[in-house]
Amino acid sequence: MRLHRLTITAFGPFGTTQTIDFDALSSAGLFLLHGPTGAGKTSVLDAVCYALYGAVPGARQSPGTSLRSDHAPAELATEVELELTVGGRRLEITRSPAQPRPKKKGTGFTTEKAQSRLREYDPDDGWRPLSRSHQEIGEEITQLIGMSREQFCQVVLLPQGDFARFLRADAEARGKLLGRLFDTRRFAAVEERLAELRRGAETKVRDGDERVLAVAQRIAQAAGPAGREAPLPGIQPGEPGLAEGVLEWAATARSVARERLDIAACVLAMAEGRQSAARQALDSERELAALQQRYEETRRRAAVLEDRRPDRDRCHERLARARKADLVAPALDLRDEAERAYRMSCQARDRARAVLPGTLADAGAEQLAELERRLRQELGGLEAAKRAELRSAAIDAERAGLERQARADDELIREAEVWLADWESTRDGLRARIEAAQEAATHAEQLAGRLEPARARLDAARRRDALADRVAAAAERLATARENAAAAHESWLELRERRLRDIAAELAAELVDGENCKVCGSADHPDPARAADGHVDRATEERALDAHRRADQARTHADRELGVVREQHAAARAAAQSAVPQPRDGAGATDPAAAAHVSATAGSAGAPASGTGAVAAGPAGTGSDADPTVAELAALVDRLTGSHAEAYHTAAGMHAAREALAATEREQAERLEGRQLAERRAAARTSLREGLDREQAALEAELTVARGETGSVAEHAALLERRVGLLAAAAEAVREEETAAQHRKEADDRLADAAFRAGFDTPQAAAETLLPDAEQRELQRLVDAWQSEAAAVADRLAETETRAAAERPPAAVDAARTAYDAAERLLRDASAALAAARERCAELGRLSRRAADEVRGLGPLREEYDRVARLAGLTAGTSADNERKMRLESYVLAARLEQVAAAATARLQRMSSGRYTLVHSDARTGGRRSGLGLHVVDAWTGRERDTATLSGGETFFASLALALGLADVVTDEAGGVRLDTLFIDEGFGSLDDQTLDEVLDVLDSLRERDRSVGIVSHVADLRRRIPAQLEVVKERHGSAVRHRTTGEVSG
Known part of the structure; x- marks a missing residue:
């Protein structure tokens, strides 16, 4: 890098x-x-x-x-x-x-x-x-x-004093630094992981011992008395021989439990024999008692049946007579139906005769039918008269309709004549409105062309007045800024001159004993200059210079601002002085708004400006140089706006006037046409009315005869129809009454014959003997039940076993039951004892197997614990196998420290002229673990001593050599x-x-x-x-x- x-x-x-x-x-x-x-x-x-x-x-x-x-x-x-x-x-x-x-x-x-x-x-x-x-x-x-940041800071940016401290530090502090540089956290993690595994394995072994003891406690509880004969030995978790002792004790408890199981089986066999004999004796006594009781109950039931024999005979006789009466029941039902039909026919006959005249109260069916026939013939002769009466009513309706049409046509003609009388004056008025609206539209268009320039001039005049104040304010700010800039410049020049006069004192203040002078280069400063009173330092001069620069910037800004505002004011003033378009030739004579504009323009020529102090200039064409005021231009805009609104309102009515004229012309044509049609309909109605009058006279002559005593033919026909209906109903009711009387007589004859054949003297006796089906079924059930019970009692009294049991002494059931209960209790106790013994043996076997499983599971856990504990002690430096008592991380860092010492020695020998060599020491000090000691070998004495014995200069170059050596090793460790x-x-x-x-x-x-x-x-x-x-x-x-x-x- x-x-x-x-x-x-x-x-x-x-x-x-x-x-x-x-x-x-x-x-x-x-x-x-x-x-x-x-x-x-x-x-x-x-x-x-x-x-x-x-x-x-x-x-x-x-x-x-x-x-x-x-x-x-x-x-x-x-x-x-x-x-x-x-x-x-x-x-x-x-x-x-x-x-x-x-x-x-x-x-x-x-x-x-x-x-x-x-x-x-x-x-x-x-x-x-x-x-x-x-x-x-x-x-x-x-x-x-x-490298990480920490490694880079230690290897590339060799820090102040860090490696001197590293050289003299103890093993723990040195290990922390080396651990950060070489990132040996994985080895410390291995130590901690093995310690955790050891603790976990130890916990598993202890938990396994506790599980084995828990199973042993359950075995002791399950063994019961056998556990008291062989108590559990007092063994604690972790003690040797715990597993073998528990298994041996469990085997003893199982042996005692099996012996008790054999004894319980023998006791149960003896109890079962006694219970079986007692059960047979109890069953025999119970069977004898049941037979004796059955015999006594049968005898009592036979006596009761004999007492109920008369009741059974009466039920049997009533049932026989009821079954004979059932043969007469159909005839009785038929006679009752005939009687009901006869009564109903008589009631219908009486109702029909009640609405007839008194002369027909006793008339027969034939007489009533003849009267009905004659009335029907008379009703058929009225059909033609009915049609004539309907036509007469229709003619009356037509005549009434003609009268209504005549009145409506008269009203229509009158309204038409009134409206047509005002037609010409209405048409002339609408035409005048249209012409006026056309003139107003032309006028409004002319005024709109003048209004917008006037508004623009008004806005420009307002901007002009506002900008005039801003021009004055900007001019004042510029004057102030110029004064401030000049004052700041003079102040800075004065302070600079004063500082330059005392610059020697300022340079002398920076002199340091033993260091060269920046001016002459000498390290001696015999008589440095001193600052006089009121000396100006560099900071004061720089502050004055900054103040001067800020004032000059403010002046430049104010000058630029004034120029911008002046340009805006000139543009607004020019816009306010722009000319207003004049009316075209011939338009001014009829344009009141234009005349008002000319008057306002002329009047503003001598008016003063709006107090701004600027030179005024009047509108073009007025011959004046004064600026128009805002009030003058606002008044001009108001007059033009009012004139334009009035003209626009007048022009807006042109369309409505044209529509009204067209509608009025259409209405005039429609009213003329309607009046002519009404006159033609009046002539047609006159001829139609005369024809209807002639037809009505002929129909009245015919209807006078057909109406008779009633007011109309329809009423006369309706009366005849009601009489015909009443006569037909009465004749039918008389015939039905005669038929019902004949059917009733025939039913009485059949009933008398059926009663005689069934053995009854009268039909009334047969009716009284009748019984409902449910009652007959109940009587038959009672008779059948008595006969069945009587047969069963006779059969039971004839049984051989029952008669033999009745001859023996009474059965001793209570004594047999007492003996059986005692045998049963003995059997239950023996069974419970055997079941408990079996359950105890099974539970002990299951728990013994579980204890054996727990013991087998402890074997691998103990092996794992021994292996992990040995490794954990070895890496932690606490094991006897670790002779130097050195932790794993310290061992790795010791190897790195050996490399660092070797690399540092190559440079240390040159710096110390071959006297000193750095060596790694793994010796223990003060009872601590060994591994990260650092000593120096003095070639002059041939002895190895602690690095703390080096002098200040020796410590520095030894630390420097150590730092360079560490840089080489870390570089190689980082991948070269x-x-x-x-x-x-x-x-x-x-x-x-x-x-x-x-x-x-x-x-x-x-x-x-x-x-x-x-x-x-x-x-x-x-x-x-x-x-x-x-x-x-x-x-x-x-x-x-x-x-x-x-x-x-x-x-």
């Missing part, structure tokens, strides 16, 4: 943009970075780190620390740009931190997000962008360099990435001249590997020894960098 160029803007102490050319500095191989304390030498290294990794080293990246320079102006953004070559690729990295910036709109500040950019140089295409992502750029740079640029920060002031020469020779020898080394130091002697220099200058407005060579440095 080689650095080419670094550009810093508003970063740290640098308030402006500073560019560092590393190619020029590195050409000599060794260059010096120097400057006063606090100037920003370390900030240069911070900028390199920030460009690469987006962060600065160590505590300078703590929260609340801003990378932005306090000296930078608000509009200048903080940015770091680094150009370098790494891995054969030339890259350019640009980074900006999150920072405040002025808002683009309004006032105040807003926060700009952090930004990053990575570009790569292509010989053919130039710079091409690669990425703008913080994460992608960080991953790309870390992969190319092969070349580190062509290194920085060493401070420490050279503790060396004598000879040692300093030897150290510089070693650093200069790095050029053999094409490296360049930058030394950060205050040592003045280094400025003479190192020609290529980068000076950081501290100034009031921020630090700056300067490239120098030996020829540029004065002696």
